[in-house]
Amino acid sequence: MALVEAGVVVLDCAEPEQLAEFYKALLDGEETYVNANRVEITGAGGTRLALRRDVNATPPSWPRPENSLQAHLDFVVTDLDEAERRVVSLGGRPLEAKSAPGPYEERACSDPAGHSFTLRKVPAPAPKQG
Structure with a gap:
């Protein structure tokens, strides 16, 4: 039997009730x-x-070095444009206008309290050959 049953990512913020609505x-x-x-959320896909x-919480300043990246979340999405529009409609904002280089398409965003996260589209696997 596992000692640890589940993990939960915890973000500090001044107003957890408002940020909970976004997530x-x-x-x-x-x-x-x-x-x-504290407010805990379980997403439809099982994300906790x-x-x-924390009334003294200050938003991370990523990508600036002062008070930089403290932690961030990655969300796997099927449609980057649709996911980014949803983030903005909920009060979040894009942090970078272009996709990062690499095997995954991704976009950096922040929630209304300034915590950064990444929307990541995992490419479909190539069909097996032969």
């Missing part, structure tokens, strides 16, 4: 735990995320 909509999720200082109240 519930983005992940098609629901609140699974709420108290005065918690938002913890």
Whole structure:
């Protein structure tokens, strides 16, 4: 029997209730735990995320070096343009206008509190030959 049953990514923010609304909509999720200082969300695909109240939280400044990247999330999506439009409609914002080089198409974004995350489209596998 495993000692650790599940992991939860926790983001500190000044107003977890408001940020939870962004992530519930983005992940098609629901609140699974709420108290005065914490909201936990489980997304439709099983992603678990918690938002913890820290009245002194300051948004990360990525890509600037001061108070830079503290942590970030990657979300696998099927349509980058549609996912980015949804992020913006929910109050988030794109951080980079161009896709990063490499085998994956991806776009950097931030939530309304300034936490960065990546929308990543994994290419379809090539069909087997022979």
